[in-house]
Amino acid sequence: MKPTRLVLAGLVFALAGIPGTSAFAALKVVTTLQDLASLADAVGGNRIETFALVKGYQDPHFVDAKPSFILKLSHADLLVAAGLELEIGYLPPLLDQSRNGKIHLGSPGYLDASTGCEILNRPVQQVTRAMGDVHPYGNPHYWTDPENGRVIARSIAAKLTELDPAGREAYAANLAAFEGRLTEKEKEWTAKMAPYNGAKIVTFHDSWPNFARRFGLVIAGHVEPKPGIPPTPSHTLEIINLIMTDKIPVILVEPYFDLKTPKFIGEKTGATVLNFYPSVGGLPEIKDYFALFDSNIGAFVAAMKAKA
Amino acid sequence: MRLRVSCRAVAVLMAVGLPAATVMAEEQGAQPAAAPAAQAVAPTSSTQEEIEALRREIEDLKNQIRALRDQVGAGLAPAQPIAPPPPYAPIPSPAPAAVSSQTSNYFNPSVSVIGNYLGVGGSNGTENLPSSSLRESEVSFQAVVDPYARADFFLSFGEEGVGVEEGFVTFTSLPGGALAKVGRMRTAFGKINPLHLHVLPWPDEPLPIVNLLGGEEGWIGTGVSGAFLLPLGDVFSEATVQVLRGDSGELFAAPQRGDLAYNGHYRVFGDLSEATNLEVGLSYGQGPNGLVQGSKTRLEGVDATLRWKPLRTATYRSASFRGEFIRSRREDPLGDQTADGWFLSGEYQLAKRWFTGARIEAAGHADDAAQTDRGKAVLLTFWPSEFSQLRGELRRREYADGETANEVLLQLQFAIGAHGAHPF
Numbered sequence: 117m118k119p120t121r122l123v124l125a126g127l128v129f130a131l132a133g134i135p136g137t138s139a140f141a142a143l144k145v146v147t148t149l150q151d152l153a154s155l156a157d158a159v160g161g162n163r164i165e166t167f168a169l170v171k172g173y174q175d176p177h178f179v180d181a182k183p184s185f186i187l188k189l190s191h192a193d194l195l196v197a198a199g200l201e202l203e204i205g206y207l208p209p210l211l212d213q214s215r216n217g218k219i220h221l222g223s224p225g226y227l228d229a230s231t232g233c234e235i236l237n238r239p240v241q242q243v244t245r246a247m248g249d250v251h252p253y254g255n256p257h258y259w260t261d262p263e264n265g266r267v268i269a270r271s272i273a274a275k276l277t278e279l280d281p282a283g284r285e286a287y288a289a290n291l292a293a294f295e296g297r298l299t300e301k302e303k304e305w306t307a308k309m310a311p312y313n314g315a316k317i318v319t320f321h322d323s324w325p326n327f328a329r330r331f332g333l334v335i336a337g338h339v340e341p342k343p344g345i346p347p348t349p350s351h352t353l354e355i356i357n358l359i360m361t362d363k364i365p366v367i368l369v370e371p372y373f374d375l376k377t378p379k380f381i382g383e384k385t386g387a388t389v390l391n392f393y394p395s396v397g398g399l400p401e402i403k404d405y406f407a408l409f410d411s412n413i414g415a416f417v418a419a420m421k422a423k424a
Numbered sequence: 425m426r427l428r429v430s431c432r433a434v435a436v437l438m439a440v441g442l443p444a445a446t447v448m449a450e451e452q453g454a455q456p457a458a459a460p461a462a463q464a465v466a467p468t469s470s471t472q473e474e475i476e477a478l479r480r481e482i483e484d485l486k487n488q489i490r491a492l493r494d495q496v497g498a499g500l501a502p503a504q505p506i507a508p509p510p511p512y513a514p515i516p517s518p519a520p521a522a523v524s525s526q527t528s529n530y531f532n533p534s535v536s537v538i539g540n541y542l543g544v545g546g547s548n549g550t551e552n553l554p555s556s557s558l559r560e561s562e563v564s565f566q567a568v569v570d571p572y573a574r575a576d577f578f579l580s581f582g583e584e585g586v587g588v589e590e591g592f593v594t595f596t597s598l599p600g601g602a603l604a605k606v607g608r609m610r611t612a613f614g615k616i617n618p619l620h621l622h623v624l625p626w627p628d629e630p631l632p633i634v635n636l637l638g639g640e641e642g643w644i645g646t647g648v649s650g651a652f653l654l655p656l657g658d659v660f661s662e663a664t665v666q667v668l669r670g671d672s673g674e675l676f677a678a679p680q681r682g683d684l685a686y687n688g689h690y691r692v693f694g695d696l697s698e699a700t701n702l703e704v705g706l707s708y709g710q711g712p713n714g715l716v717q718g719s720k721t722r723l724e725g726v727d728a729t730l731r732w733k734p735l736r737t738a739t740y741r742s743a744s745f746r747g748e749f750i751r752s753r754r755e756d757p758l759g760d761q762t763a764d765g766w767f768l769s770g771e772y773q774l775a776k777r778w779f780t781g782a783r784i785e786a787a788g789h790a791d792d793a794a795q796t797d798r799g800k801a802v803l804l805t806f807w808p809s810e811f812s813q814l815r816g817e818l819r820r821r822e823y824a825d826g827e828t829a830n831e832v833l834l835q836l837q838f839a840i841g842a843h844g845a846h847p848f
Contacts, residue, residue, distance in 0.1 A: 197724030
């Protein structure tokens with residue numbers, strides 16, 4: 117009798133002694149992008165711990181499959197990926213070596229964040245690599261539309277509830293708070309961008325169709341001649357002519373591209389070259405999903421005002 | 425005896441695998457199938473109907489927007505606790521057509537072909553490579569087998585024959601942090617031997633692989649492999665144990681079925697900073713060399729790879745340094761041979777598509793350690809896109825037989841088909 121009780125008491129103490137102040141073990145969530153980690157944090161609160169594999173200032177197409185990521189994935193309860201083959205260059209081998217069946221494709225611990233989002237530029241004809249590094253499932257930079265951010269937050273909330281039913285109310289409350297704030301912020305962003313409705317822009321890579329559509333911008337061209345192909349002299353000339361004839365005010369460049377060609381185009385045409393951040397973490401002050409739009413829209417509006 | 429050992433290994437593997445299978449079955453039983461790979465194109469006959477449907481939808485949405493605007497105008501909207509619906513409806517994706525010929529394609533493996541063309545100039549009487557050759561066409565088939573395993577096949581087509589370079593199944597959901605492979609595979613000896621020719625930073629295999637691991641092909645074995653994560657804080661640490669058939673190319677020869685080859689590899693990988701990481705590996709292999717009853721060849725190896733790649737400019741600037749040392753101890757009735765081989769190489773990325781590199785190497789002959797070959801090389805690589813690569817190498821090799829060969833190697837590689845993972 118007594119020994120059994122002792123063992124039980126010991127077990128209770130052992131469990132209580134597990135590091136961490138909360139009574140429950142936080143769900144370990146690994147995301148590919150920092151944006152997804154930020155959305156997961158907003159919904160999961162202190163019930164989850166997040167880790168993002170890709171830094172916000174890194175080209176999300178080219179990420180090294182470092183073995184240290186295998187270690188992170190081996191302990192994960194949930195993996196949130198952007199999908200649409202954005203991660204095809206590094207995630208499949210990491211998943212295969214993760215030794216974690218919970219997060220394999222098709223398992224409950226794998227969430228494709230693109231599900232339910234509005235995906236643009238889905239090819240309607242046969243695609244070949246003569247078109248450059250095209251994504252046959254559509255443009256994978258869809259989180260640059262805050263309404264898609266809302267959809268992702270909802271998917272994450274549903275997934276967290278499925279994996280951790282005890283947190284149902286917390287997730288629902290966090291999601292409602294997030295959505296409320298997002299609705300408010302969307303009004304603010306839309307109002308700020310309203311004066312520039314229909315403005316034409318040039319971007320380096322095709323990362324911004326969702327952002328442009330949401331905020332009424334028209335993407336007239338790209339500095340890259342084809343996705344993934346670096347600028348060529350003849351194409352740069354075409355872009356210079358395009359900017360001159362259409363009086364395009366700004367060139368948006370993702371933080372991980374070389375500014376040499378955009379600056380050259382800017383000097384020739386007078387267009388403003390603007391670093392535009394596709395992801396949370398792109399700048400130290402872009403700490404969450406709201407700050408991402410605050411920062412980009414603030415910079416865009418300032419550049420446009422300076423032009424006027 | 426040895427046969428029994430290998431049988432036991434297989435039995436253990438099965439015993440470990442089966443309970444895992446049932447666990448996985450419970451976990452994944454109710455999962456829907458993966459999303460269909462292809463979007464079906466809507467047939468033309470229904471286009472008119474679709475346009476009509478979309479028109480109606482747009483009308484509905486207009487009405488909704490009007491209603492919402494009225495509500496906002498009346499000051500009702502802020503009081504509503506529920507978030508308003510998105511101002512536009514997501515574009516409905518066309519439903520996949522249930523045509524049997526298409527659905528049967530869903531489970532086809534991803535297929536890719538990598539062509540490896542090599543042109544060689546200069547003269548070399550010891551290693552007489554052809555002036556122009558399609559050295560290898562590597563065809564790969566890769567797919568998930570079931571919830572517990574995936575399979576990878578790499579068929580290597582030379583100009584004349586075909587070989588199975590690798591063909592194995594990987595059990596990805598075993599308990600205890602194990603990753604098991606069964607089949608034919610490039611052995612996990614060192615850092616270079618497990619890699620396919622087309623991912624190497626050179627058009628040719630370095631001398632220690634050629635001289636000490638059985639030739640250009642390196643050590644390819646057939647058997648079982650288990651890789652385990654050993655906890656070491658934030659450092660990735662993995663031990664691999666492989667039990668393989670006892671003959672393999674020119675490296676091992678097994679007169680009897682029970683003569684097996686073994687390989688063990690341990691590697692640690694750590695991030696020194698956000699931009700820099702270091703990987704160090706130790707390897708030990710052994711197998712029968714078939715010279716006399718019970719004679720063995722033992723292999724020892726150390727490898728290190730240091731990489732530098734600042735994340736923000738990762739696609740423009742990077743550098744990596746690697747080195748490997750291999751020692752071969754060959755039991756020979758005419759006198760045991762202990763031959764050493766090593767290489768050191770560096771690669772520096774000059775621009776988005778341009779890489780330069782250099783390599784020095786030396787290796788004794790496995791069967792005659794007194795004979796040593798040496799080499800130096802400089803390289804320049806241009807990547808027109810992620811899927812093609814043009815590389816030039818100026819190589820000087822001083823062979824033990826006294827010949828010195830100065831050569832130029834021009835390699836063109838091109839890949840079609842499924843987008844594979846980027847090598848790391």
